[in-house]
Amino acid sequence: MNTSTARWFLLAAIAGAASFGLQAAAPEPDTERTAPPIAAPATTPPETPQNIERTDSATDAAGNLDVERDTADIREERDTRPTTWDHVIVHFGRDALLAAGERAASVVAIVGSSTSDGDVWEGVISVLGNTRMRGSAHSAVAIFGDTYVDGKVHDAVAVFGNVVLGPHARVSGRATAVGGIVQRDPQALIHGAVDEISFPVQFGSLDWLRPWLKHCLAYGRLLALEPGIAWAWSLAFSFLGLYVLIALLSSGSVEKCVATLEQRPGHSLLAALLTMLLTPVAMVLLAVTVIGLPIIPMLWTALFCAGIFGKVVILAALGRRMTRFISVGPLSHVAFPVLLGGLMLIGVYLVPVVGLIAYKVTHIIGLGVVVYTMVLAARAYREANISLSATPVDGLSGPAISTAANTSANEASHAASTGSPLPATDTGKLPRAGFWIRMAALLVDVILVAIAVASLKADNAWLLFLAAYGAVMWKLRGTTVGGILCNLQVVRVDGRELDWPTCVVRALSCFLSLIAGGLGFLWIVFDIERQAWHDKIAGTAVVRVPTGRSLV
Numbered sequence: 001m002n003t004s005t006a007r008w009f010l011l012a013a014i015a016g017a018a019s020f021g022l023q024a025a026a027p028e029p030d031t032e033r034t035a036p037p038i039a040a041p042a043t044t045p046p047e048t049p050q051n052i053e054r055t056d057s058a059t060d061a062a063g064n065l066d067v068e069r070d071t072a073d074i075r076e077e078r079d080t081r082p083t084t085w086d087h088v089i090v091h092f093g094r095d096a097l098l099a100a101g102e103r104a105a106s107v108v109a110i111v112g113s114s115t116s117d118g119d120v121w122e123g124v125i126s127v128l129g130n131t132r133m134r135g136s137a138h139s140a141v142a143i144f145g146d147t148y149v150d151g152k153v154h155d156a157v158a159v160f161g162n163v164v165l166g167p168h169a170r171v172s173g174r175a176t177a178v179g180g181i182v183q184r185d186p187q188a189l190i191h192g193a194v195d196e197i198s199f200p201v202q203f204g205s206l207d208w209l210r211p212w213l214k215h216c217l218a219y220g221r222l223l224a225l226e227p228g229i230a231w232a233w234s235l236a237f238s239f240l241g242l243y244v245l246i247a248l249l250s251s252g253s254v255e256k257c258v259a260t261l262e263q264r265p266g267h268s269l270l271a272a273l274l275t276m277l278l279t280p281v282a283m284v285l286l287a288v289t290v291i292g293l294p295i296i297p298m299l300w301t302a303l304f305c306a307g308i309f310g311k312v313v314i315l316a317a318l319g320r321r322m323t324r325f326i327s328v329g330p331l332s333h334v335a336f337p338v339l340l341g342g343l344m345l346i347g348v349y350l351v352p353v354v355g356l357i358a359y360k361v362t363h364i365i366g367l368g369v370v371v372y373t374m375v376l377a378a379r380a381y382r383e384a385n386i387s388l389s390a391t392p393v394d395g396l397s398g399p400a401i402s403t404a405a406n407t408s409a410n411e412a413s414h415a416a417s418t419g420s421p422l423p424a425t426d427t428g429k430l431p432r433a434g435f436w437i438r439m440a441a442l443l444v445d446v447i448l449v450a451i452a453v454a455s456l457k458a459d460n461a462w463l464l465f466l467a468a469y470g471a472v473m474w475k476l477r478g479t480t481v482g483g484i485l486c487n488l489q490v491v492r493v494d495g496r497e498l499d500w501p502t503c504v505v506r507a508l509s510c511f512l513s514l515i516a517g518g519l520g521f522l523w524i525v526f527d528i529e530r531q532a533w534h535d536k537i538a539g540t541a542v543v544r545v546p547t548g549r550s551l552v
Contacts, residue, residue, distance in 0.1 A: 093214050098124075100135065107137075111213045113145070128210055130161075134168075144209075146180075165190070221355030223346065236349070240342040242516075243312045247335040249536045250309075253528050254334050257313040258320065260373045261365075271375070272368020279303065303367065305522045310366020315341030370526065377528055430543040432530035433488050438542055439521070444482030445469070463511070471507040475500055487545045493529075494539060502538050509534035 087104045089096050096109040100117035106125065107114050113129035120137035131142040136152040147158040150166030154173040157163070162180040165171065165188035174192040175182050182194050211228030223232055247254050261268050282299065286292030319337025345362065349355040449469055453462040473480040475498055479489045490506070492498060513520020513533040520533030535541055 093218050095129070096126075098135070111210060111218070128213060131158075134166075220353035220357075221351060222349040222359055223355065224350065236346055240339070240346070242308070243315055243342055244335050244339050246309065246312050247316065247338040248333075249533050250523070250527060251334045253309075253526070254312055254316055254338075256377075256528060257309075257369050257373045258316050258334070260376065261313065261317055261369045264372070268369045268372050269365065270368075271372035272365045275368050275371050276364055301522065302525060305519060306370045306526060307363055307367045308519070309526055310368070310370045311362060312338055312366075313369050314362045314366040315345065317341070318344055374526070430489075430545065433486075433542040433544050434530060435522070435524040437486050437544070438488065438524060438532075441480065441482030441486040441488050444485055445480045448481055467507040467510060470510070471500075471503040474498055474503040474506065483542075488542050489545055490540055490542055492539055493541050498540075502540065506534050506538035506540055509537040512537070 088106050088108075089098060089104050090106070090108045090110075091112055092110045093112060094109070095112045096107050096114045098104050098107050098116040098118045098120065102118040104116075104118065104120050106122040107116050107120055108123075108125045108127075109129050110127045111129065112126065113131065114124050114126040115132045116124045116135050116137060118135045120133075120135065122137070123139035123141055124131050124133045124137050125139075125141045125143075126145050127143045128145065129142065130145040131140050131147045133140040133148070133153060134150045138153070139155040139157065140147050140149050140153050141155075141157045141159075142161050143159045144161060145158065146161045146164060147156050148164045148166065149156045149169045149171065151168060152170045152172075154171070156165065156169075156171055156173075156175045158177045158180050160179040161177070163175050163177045163182045165175065165182070165184045167185045167187040169185065169188035169190075171188070171190045171192065174195060175184075175190055176195040176197070178197045181196055184190070184194075208228070208231060211226060212232055215224040215226040215229065216222055216232065223229070223236060283296060286296050286299070315338045316334050317337075318341035319339065320341075322340055323331060323337050345358065348358045351358075446466065449466045450462060453465050458465070470480060473483075474490050477484075478491070478498060483489065490498065492502060510520075513523075516533075524530055524532050529541065531541055
């Protein structure tokens with residue numbers, strides 16, 4: 001991109017920064033200061049390629065400003081321009097218009113469209129809007145919008161939009177489309193170059209976003225009862241449905257987090273504040289160490305998932321204020337308070353300023369509650385292990401408990417070495433498998449299934465093959481090849497043996513965990529029971545056995 005285009009990007013940024021307070025009025029014309037019209041040259045040089053790119057006449061036959069002239073002459077004239085060009089039109093949240101026969105230094109619209117049929121000394125600029133220029137100007141620029149030119153201009157630029165040149169368009173400089181294309185009428189003239197800088201995604205003019213920016217963001221809220229923002233309402237109710245689904249799948253975890261918020265509100269708020277302050281510090285430290293760079297995306301993903309779960313907790317806590325007298329029946333499930341709390345919060349999103357504040361506050365507090373609950377769970381788990389090894393239980397001393405634990409481990413090792421699944425009564429004595437070991441086992445299974453599918457030339461159905469492979473292996477062996485290598489076994493949480501319906505339901509539920517952006521698998525990190533979504537649906541868990549399992 002050349003220097004002229006970059007200059008107009010800078011002009012657009014300056015106009016956006018000044019638009020919140022700038023609405024300059026045009027001074028009265030001063031006959032003593034107004035410069036006389038520029039006289040037409042006596043002769044016109046022939047239109048050869050050399051002199052077309054270097055210089056053109058300063059005025060046309062009617063005496064109007066002709067922008068097809070040398071760039072150096074434009075800079076020199078701009079320093080001594082007459083006062084009749086000092087009028088600046090800047091609007092925020094609405095369109096800017098310059099009528100035919102009028103003059104202005106610049107025409108700028110932020111979150112709106114700019115239309116100019118007159119003469120503009122500098123540029124006609126739109127940010128999140130379309131630019132239409134049928135008069136004359138030095139530049140016509142649209143950022144996240146289309147630029148339509150049917151007059152005389154030096155540069156025509158569209159950032160994440162298209163440049164459309166009408167039949168009367170005369171471009172003495174360049175026509176540049178960043179993330180779009182240049183559409184040119186056969187009669188349009190371009191004396192410079194045409195630049196099309198493409199991206200994998202064509203953003204277009206973003207007409208759907210402007211009503212939301214105008215009616216919602218400009219008022220500090222997320223929703224409004226205005227036309228053109230139906231997509232925002234659809235998005236809000238889609239997230240509410242996701243929150244209710246999470247409450248149905250992880251009711252126990254949601255209940256624990258809600259109890260933490262209700263019993264320790266001060267500590268929860270402190271955890272929220274520390275999480276908000278320490279997250280950027282942790283990101284910087286990981287980036288500085290260089291070797292921590294791969295951890296940054298995973299940390300962001302973990303915080304994102306924790307934030308979603310935290311929003312569920314906040315909605316449940318809000319809904320409990322209306323359902324606290326309901327103790328029996330389906331309405332006593334935590335998903336119902338989440339639904340009521342979500343509808344209440346959607347109503348708050350309609351209030352100017354308060355809506356945006358409520359969104360941020362609920363997200364920050366929810367994230368802090370989830371983090372603090374995980375800290376409490378880890379502390380309780382550590383204290384339970386310490387007390388188990390030091391305190392007599394059921395008449396057994398510490399050494400006797402250790403001996404019993406070793407006996408259970410030996411029984412589990414014997415069952416694993418024989419290749420048979422562990423007895424259902426012994427599964428509760430084994431620790432739950434964490435996220436990373438389960439992902440390692442899944443990676444092994446994916447590679448094996450991919451090799452098999454490639455040999456069968458059935459690439460379009462490899463997910464179905466993977467699901468079928470998992471269901472069969474879980475029923476026959478209680479685990480998969482990856483699980484055998486990582487010492488993992490799938491068990492039912494009710495202590496019964498795995499049956500075909502459970503294995504099939506678990507395999508099909510894996511698709512739900514996958515299509516939600518992998519959130520169902522990431523749930524293992526935050527769930528106290530170390531269950532993924534498909535585990536909760538099928539009533540299963542993954543445990544770690546002491547030794548490896550034989551494939552025979």
